[in-house]
Amino acid sequence: MERAAQGADGGAGSNSSSRSSSRATSAGSSPSCSLAGRGIAGRSAVAGFGGGGSRSSPGSVAASPSGGDGRRREPALEGVLSKYTNLLQGWQNRYFVLDFEAGLLQYFVNEPSKHQKPRGALSLSGAIVSLSDEAPHMLVVYSANGEMYKLRAADAKEKQLWVTQLRACAKYHMETNSKMMNQVEGQQKNLVHAIESLPGSGPLTALDQDLLLLKATSAATLSCLGECFNLLQQSVHQVGQASHKPVASENILGWPGPKSHSTEQLKNGTFGSLPSASANITWAILPNTAEDEQALQPEPNSDPELVLSEDEKSDTEDKEEAELGVMEDQRSVILHLISQLKLGMDLTKVVLPTFILEKRSLLEMYADFMAHPDLLLAVTAGATPEERVICFVEYYLTAFHEGRKGALAKKPYNPIIGETFHCSWEVPRDRVKPKRTAPHSPPSREHLIAGDPAESYKLRFVAEQVSHHPPISCFYCECKEKRLCINTHVWTKSKFMGMSVGVSMIGEGVLRLLEHGEEYVFTLPSAYARSILTIPWVELGGKVSINCAKTGYSATVIFHTKPFYGGKVHRVTAEVKHNPTNTIVCKVHGEWNGTLEFTYNNGETKVVDTTTLPVCPKKIRPLEKQGPMESRNLWREVTRYLRLGDIDAATEQKRRLEDKQRMEERKRENLRTPWQPKYFIQEGDGWVYFNPLWKAH
Numbered sequence: 001m002e003r004a005a006q007g008a009d010g011g012a013g014s015n016s017s018s019r020s021s022s023r024a025t026s027a028g029s030s031p032s033c034s035l036a037g038r039g040i041a042g043r044s045a046v047a048g049f050g051g052g053g054s055r056s057s058p059g060s061v062a063a064s065p066s067g068g069d070g071r072r073r074e075p076a077l078e079g080v081l082s083k084y085t086n087l088l089q090g091w092q093n094r095y096f097v098l099d100f101e102a103g104l105l106q107y108f109v110n111e112p113s114k115h116q117k118p119r120g121a122l123s124l125s126g127a128i129v130s131l132s133d134e135a136p137h138m139l140v141v142y143s144a145n146g147e148m149y150k151l152r153a154a155d156a157k158e159k160q161l162w163v164t165q166l167r168a169c170a171k172y173h174m175e176t177n178s179k180m181m182n183q184v185e186g187q188q189k190n191l192v193h194a195i196e197s198l199p200g201s202g203p204l205t206a207l208d209q210d211l212l213l214l215k216a217t218s219a220a221t222l223s224c225l226g227e228c229f230n231l232l233q234q235s236v237h238q239v240g241q242a243s244h245k246p247v248a249s250e251n252i253l254g255w256p257g258p259k260s261h262s263t264e265q266l267k268n269g270t271f272g273s274l275p276s277a278s279a280n281i282t283w284a285i286l287p288n289t290a291e292d293e294q295a296l297q298p299e300p301n302s303d304p305e306l307v308l309s310e311d312e313k314s315d316t317e318d319k320e321e322a323e324l325g326v327m328e329d330q331r332s333v334i335l336h337l338i339s340q341l342k343l344g345m346d347l348t349k350v351v352l353p354t355f356i357l358e359k360r361s362l363l364e365m366y367a368d369f370m371a372h373p374d375l376l377l378a379v380t381a382g383a384t385p386e387e388r389v390i391c392f393v394e395y396y397l398t399a400f401h402e403g404r405k406g407a408l409a410k411k412p413y414n415p416i417i418g419e420t421f422h423c424s425w426e427v428p429r430d431r432v433k434p435k436r437t438a439p440h441s442p443p444s445r446e447h448l449i450a451g452d453p454a455e456s457y458k459l460r461f462v463a464e465q466v467s468h469h470p471p472i473s474c475f476y477c478e479c480k481e482k483r484l485c486i487n488t489h490v491w492t493k494s495k496f497m498g499m500s501v502g503v504s505m506i507g508e509g510v511l512r513l514l515e516h517g518e519e520y521v522f523t524l525p526s527a528y529a530r531s532i533l534t535i536p537w538v539e540l541g542g543k544v545s546i547n548c549a550k551t552g553y554s555a556t557v558i559f560h561t562k563p564f565y566g567g568k569v570h571r572v573t574a575e576v577k578h579n580p581t582n583t584i585v586c587k588v589h590g591e592w593n594g595t596l597e598f599t600y601n602n603g604e605t606k607v608v609d610t611t612t613l614p615v616c617p618k619k620i621r622p623l624e625k626q627g628p629m630e631s632r633n634l635w636r637e638v639t640r641y642l643r644l645g646d647i648d649a650a651t652e653q654k655r656r657l658e659d660k661q662r663m664e665e666r667k668r669e670n671l672r673t674p675w676q677p678k679y680f681i682q683e684g685d686g687w688v689y690f691n692p693l694w695k696a697h
Contacts, residue, residue, distance in 0.1 A: 369403035
């Protein structure tokens with residue numbers, strides 16, 4: 001078989017030094033050769049391998065993939081090339097056929113077998129064809145899917161012929177795909193225009209549920225196709241870089257992305273009002289100008305320590321949230337919103353409908369992650385570094401259930417720059433103990449209520465919005481008695497993902513145990529709002545880390561998102577490792593809002609049920625004693641109307657608040673006064689509390 005593949009001219013064999021000795025014929029010597037007819041003469045002139053290995057069909061194959069009647073009769077180019085197989089077999093002669101119409105480079109054992117199934121095929125759409133100096137007359141074809149062919153021609157002339165034709169084929173099919181995408185984009189734009197042109201009342205309106213769903217899904221589908229095309233482009237660039245050969249820019253073509261009527265309105269900030277049928281529920285796009293900086297002047301340079309914890313009372317505010325997706329007019333607004341968004345679009349400047357808001361600020365949500373302060377304070381009670389890192393992992397994994405208020409997908413208020421939130425917890429001293437030796441979780445949910453303040457630890461918390469673009473929140477909490485504190489800065493970055501919304505929590509926190517001289521650096525998972533067209537629900541996802549440089553202990557925590565088919569929701573797994581000895585000291589698996597099972601390296605196990613863990617209510621000052629920039633006081637009217645179910649009034653209050661923010665921002669711009677946070681100072685890429693415990697002691 002291999003002897004037949006070598007041809008009558010005694011072509012090279014299968015060793016590493018062999019290559020095809022075929023030469024381009026007159027018919028194949030140029031990509032723009034011009035023989036009579038449709039290629040029959042060209043093929044009969046080189047009936048066998050003798051005299052040359054590559055031949056080209058007549059006509060300018062680089063210019064057109066088809067014959068006079070619109071169909072290609074012959075392959076653009078075919079002949080013998082040496083293909084690198086592997087280290088053992090080295091270079092082997094194979095018969096290659098370039099199918100221009102299909103955009104495929106196929107190869108066979110020899111020419112007689114080319115009517116059988118090919119031994120291999122490479123898609124050329126988006127492919128990179130480059131020269132290589134690894135071997136004489138060598139070229140490399142990188143497919144966009146990651147496959148690669150290393151090939152050698154008989155001489156420089158034949159190599160250039162193959163390179164020219166392969167590049168022409170890759171360019172043609174990339175352009176064809178781009179044209180198809182543009183056609184689809186135009187059809188989707190016409191669809192959106194037709195739906196939005198419908199009257200606001202009558203038997204068929206622009207708010208018809210089926211039409212809104214069609215508009216939303218068509219936009220999401222188009223965006224998904226665009227993302228796939230962009231990924232193809234990226235892989236082409238990466239392959240081109242890996243080849244270490246410059247690639248002409250005209251060989252990397254692409255679709256510029258959807259520019260539908262709806263997307264352009266969002267980008268330009270000129271989205272019109274909703275049809276009158278849903279005028280009672282409104283939303284808008286904030287313009288991309290300096291006025292968009294949501295800001296109020298901070299309180300006059302007051303001493304941050306004037307926030308008196310003695311005024312704080314146990315929080316009794318109702319935490320229940322009504323479910324979404326049950327009102328048809330609300331669903332119409334969500335559908336209308338989705339139909340305007342582009343996949344991957346940053347939602348920073350998208351003001352979402354008021355009815356999807358939680359009745360709390362994001363700053364307060366961070367405080368609610370501290371609902372089990374006894375577990376946090378127990379970290380410093382650990383007798384060994386191993387016990388302390390495991391205690392912190394236990395606290396970390398149990399914090400998200402209470403902080404998220406279950407799995408309901410509602411969005412907390414976006415904090416305004418300068419907004420603050422203060423609270424504290426009093427934790428009974430007898431509840432703070434190393435959790436490895438603590439009893440199992442109580443069978444029923446309870447609250448940790450401290451009696452005598454002298455018999456409890458005090459944990460204080462302050463959060464502040466230090467930046468609006470990008471939106472950065474900082475929070476700090478400390479327990480002076482236990483010499484423990486946490487300093488965290490988080491940049492929330494939201495993104496539209498078709499039928500869900502993703503929020504990345506960029507930043508890090510540091511837990512400091514001053515008594516032990518240990519610092520635990522940790523990151524936070526991403527959050528996803530799924531099924532936003534029906535009953536939205538929340539899941540966490542991503543890989544986070546916890547590291548202590550001093551002790552050498554680290555933990556890797558993975559929040560698993562639900563697979564498309566089957567699988568459990570809210571799964572989490574973790575491993576705690578002692579890096580110097582490469583020893584895994586603890587493994588965890590379960591659900592972050594359910595049951596977690598800890599398995600220690602000595603064989604012991606412990607089960608923690610997050611739904612029955614005792615909750616320590618936070619203490620917060622009454623509204624009348626809060627400053628104007630404190631979260632609950634700032635959002636009090638919006639919260640009041642949301643509780644009453646008056647969406648119109650809540651939206652109006654929210655609008656007034658935003659208008660006031662812009663006015664204050666303009667004042668600062670006119671005075672050229674930079675924003676100065678009240679409690680946090682920027683250090684490098686992070687933010688640090690102005691008077692942290694580790695500096696005060």
